[in-house]
Amino acid sequence: MTEPSTAAGARPVELLPTRATYAPTEPVRIEVRGAASDGHLTVWSLGDLVATMPVGDAGEVDLGPLPVGTYGVELAAAGDAAPLARTAVEVTADLRSRLRYGFVADYAPGRDVAPVTDLVRRLHLTGVQLYDWAYRHADLVGGGEEYTDALDRPVSLDTVRRLVAGIHAAGSRSFGYAAVYGVGRAEWPTWAHAALLTPTGEPYGLADFLSLVDPAEPSWLEHLGADLAASVAAVGLDGFHLDQYGYPKRAVRADGTVVDVADSFVTLVQAVRDRLPDSHLVFNNVNDFPTWRTGASPQDAVYIEVWEPHLTLGSLGQVVTRARAVGDGKPVVIAAYQHVYDVAPAVESDLATAFTMATLFSHGATHLLAGDGDRILVDPYYVRNHVVEPSTAGLLARWYDFLVEHDALLVDPAVVDVTGAYAGPYNDDVDVTFARADVGSDAVAGTVWRRVTRAGDALVVHLVNLVGQQDTRWDAPRHPVGDPGPGTLRVRRTGPGLPRVRVADPTATPRLVEVPVVADGDHAVAHLPAPHVWQVVVIDDGGSAAPSRDLDTTDITDTHGADS
The missing domain is CATH 2.60.40.1180 (Golgi alpha-mannosidase II)
Structure with missing residues (x-):
C-alpha cells in the first residue's frame, strides 16, 4: 500500500489485500477503499506485467489464484498511467518460509481488533507476537478469563481469542510471548531449587519482579511444556515467542551444577518442539547470544534483539550475515527498537527507520517494529510503544510493499x-x-x-x-x-x-x-x-x-x- 492518494472532495484511495499471504489455490482478492470504480488494477512480477483487471463498484477485485511468488499491484484511474495506490501480494505454499513480524500489547476487555487485522494485511505480516498476554511468567493461563498481568495491565482472554481469530482470518499466525526462564515472586518457592546464581550466591533476575532458573532443568522443562500446551488449548495460539534476557552466559545452579546457558537454550527449544510438534516457535537471541548455537535448532526463524555494541548500520548487516550463515535457510528477523522517535521529530526518525530497513532488507532480514494497529516499538517493554504519525505509517507501508514485491531478490535464502x-x-x-x-x-x-x-x-x-x-x-x-x-x-x-x-x-x-x-x-x-x-x-x-x-x-x- 502507498500513502493513500486523495482527489479533491474524495475519500483517500487505498489497496488492501484480504490476507497477508495466500496459498496457491486461494483466490487473491484486493479490497479497494475509496472511490476508484472507473479504474483498473495491474499485477506485476519483478517489473513485468502479468495481469490487468477492471475495478467495479463491489469494493473488491478478485484476481483469482496466482502462481507461487510475490507481486506488486497498482491501481490507476481510467486514462491515467500514474498509480493512485499500490500494494503487494505473496503467494506461498509454506507460511513458515518467511517471517514479517509484528506485535500486539493491549488485551483490554472489549478492545477493537480491526486495526490490528488491517495492519496485518497492510504490512503483509506473517506473524504477530502477543506480548505479555499471559497471567504470570511461570503460570501462563492461571488467571481465569480476566486478570491483570505481572505489571498490572488488564487482560481479557476473550480479547486474546478475538485477536488470534482475527490474525488467522487475515492469513497470519499468532505467537504467544513466553519467558523461558523467568519466575515471579509468588511462584519462586516452587522453583528456587533450579535458580541460576550470581557469584555471590543470589539468583539472577530481571528488575525486582523476576528470578531466573536454568531453562533446561528437567522439572522446569516439564512445567513449561505443559504450560505452553495449555495455552494453545485455552486461546488457540499458533506458536510461541520464547524470550530470554541475554544473561547469564554461564552460571552455577542452586544444586552446584555449572550451567552453560547456551546449551540449556538448545535443550529447551528441542524440548518445546518435541512437546508441541505443530507449533511455530521463535527464540530470542538477545544481542546475538547464542545465535551460533540456536540458529540450527528446530524453530521457525532466527530472531535477534540487538543492543550495544550493535549500534551502526554496518554492525546490523554483520549480525544478519552471521544469522543467515547458521540458520539453515530460516527467515532472519531483527528486533531493532527505534528509540529515536522519543527524542527527535518524525521527519528525522523516519529517515533513521528507513536506513535501518534498507540495511536489514538488503542483507536478507526483516524488522520487528510495527504493531497494535498504529504503533511502533521504541522500548523493550512493548507497552511503552509509540503512536505513529501519518508519515511513519506511509513509510512502513511503502517499504513493506517493496520488501514483499522484491522478495526473491532480497530475503530468499538462496541469495x-x-x-x-x-x-x-x-x-x-x-x-x-x-x-x-x-x-x-x-x-x-x-x-x-x-x-x-x-x-x-x-x-x-x-x-x-x-x-x-x-x-x-x-x-x-x-x-x-x-x-x-x-x-x-x-x-x-x-x-x-x-x-x-x-x-x-x-x-x-x-x-x-x-x-x-x-x-x-x-x-x-x-x-x-x-x-x-x-x-x-x-x-x-x-x-x-x-x-x-x-x-x-x-x-x-x-x-x-x-x-x-
Missing part, C-alpha cells in the same frame, strides 16, 4: 553476497560510480554503501545513500539525504548481447523499471537515477541476445512522496 568477488577494480565485473560521491563496500558516512548479491542468475546491486550523514548509527536522528548525483553502472558482458538493467527504489520508483544500456567494449554501461535512501539495481545477463532497445527514461518516475 548470496558476492561483493568481494565481483566489485572493485581487480574484479572489474560490476560497479557503480556517482558524480558527487565516493562508493565503497562498507557503511561509511558521506558515501554510497554498495553491496552486490546474486539472486538466481541475476546480479543485484544495493546502493544505500549515506551522503549527507555524519555517522551511521541506526537509532539516531538522520540529516536530510544528500544527492550523490546520477550513477553510472558498468558491468562485464558475457557475450555479444547486452544485459537487461532495471532499478527500483521504495521511495521514488517502487516497481522495477528498465534503464537504457549501451555497449562499451567488453562492458555494458547504464546510467542510473540518483538514489534516495536505497536503490536496488537488477542485472540480467544478456548473453548472446541481441542488443536491447533504447528506453524512454521517463519510465522512471517519482510516484511517492520522499521518506524525508
Whole structure:
C-alpha cells in the first residue's frame, strides 16, 4: 500500500489485500477503499506485467489464484498511467518460509481488533507476537478469563481469542510471548531449587519482579511444556515467542551444577518442539547470544534483539550475515527498537527507520517494529510503544510493499553476497560510480554503501545513500539525504548481447523499471537515477541476445512522496 492518494472532495484511495499471504489455490482478492470504480488494477512480477483487471463498484477485485511468488499491484484511474495506490501480494505454499513480524500489547476487555487485522494485511505480516498476554511468567493461563498481568495491565482472554481469530482470518499466525526462564515472586518457592546464581550466591533476575532458573532443568522443562500446551488449548495460539534476557552466559545452579546457558537454550527449544510438534516457535537471541548455537535448532526463524555494541548500520548487516550463515535457510528477523522517535521529530526518525530497513532488507532480514494497529516499538517493554504519525505509517507501508514485491531478490535464502568477488577494480565485473560521491563496500558516512548479491542468475546491486550523514548509527536522528548525483553502472558482458538493467527504489520508483544500456567494449554501461535512501539495481545477463532497445527514461518516475 502507498500513502493513500486523495482527489479533491474524495475519500483517500487505498489497496488492501484480504490476507497477508495466500496459498496457491486461494483466490487473491484486493479490497479497494475509496472511490476508484472507473479504474483498473495491474499485477506485476519483478517489473513485468502479468495481469490487468477492471475495478467495479463491489469494493473488491478478485484476481483469482496466482502462481507461487510475490507481486506488486497498482491501481490507476481510467486514462491515467500514474498509480493512485499500490500494494503487494505473496503467494506461498509454506507460511513458515518467511517471517514479517509484528506485535500486539493491549488485551483490554472489549478492545477493537480491526486495526490490528488491517495492519496485518497492510504490512503483509506473517506473524504477530502477543506480548505479555499471559497471567504470570511461570503460570501462563492461571488467571481465569480476566486478570491483570505481572505489571498490572488488564487482560481479557476473550480479547486474546478475538485477536488470534482475527490474525488467522487475515492469513497470519499468532505467537504467544513466553519467558523461558523467568519466575515471579509468588511462584519462586516452587522453583528456587533450579535458580541460576550470581557469584555471590543470589539468583539472577530481571528488575525486582523476576528470578531466573536454568531453562533446561528437567522439572522446569516439564512445567513449561505443559504450560505452553495449555495455552494453545485455552486461546488457540499458533506458536510461541520464547524470550530470554541475554544473561547469564554461564552460571552455577542452586544444586552446584555449572550451567552453560547456551546449551540449556538448545535443550529447551528441542524440548518445546518435541512437546508441541505443530507449533511455530521463535527464540530470542538477545544481542546475538547464542545465535551460533540456536540458529540450527528446530524453530521457525532466527530472531535477534540487538543492543550495544550493535549500534551502526554496518554492525546490523554483520549480525544478519552471521544469522543467515547458521540458520539453515530460516527467515532472519531483527528486533531493532527505534528509540529515536522519543527524542527527535518524525521527519528525522523516519529517515533513521528507513536506513535501518534498507540495511536489514538488503542483507536478507526483516524488522520487528510495527504493531497494535498504529504503533511502533521504541522500548523493550512493548507497552511503552509509540503512536505513529501519518508519515511513519506511509513509510512502513511503502517499504513493506517493496520488501514483499522484491522478495526473491532480497530475503530468499538462496541469495548470496558476492561483493568481494565481483566489485572493485581487480574484479572489474560490476560497479557503480556517482558524480558527487565516493562508493565503497562498507557503511561509511558521506558515501554510497554498495553491496552486490546474486539472486538466481541475476546480479543485484544495493546502493544505500549515506551522503549527507555524519555517522551511521541506526537509532539516531538522520540529516536530510544528500544527492550523490546520477550513477553510472558498468558491468562485464558475457557475450555479444547486452544485459537487461532495471532499478527500483521504495521511495521514488517502487516497481522495477528498465534503464537504457549501451555497449562499451567488453562492458555494458547504464546510467542510473540518483538514489534516495536505497536503490536496488537488477542485472540480467544478456548473453548472446541481441542488443536491447533504447528506453524512454521517463519510465522512471517519482510516484511517492520522499521518506524525508
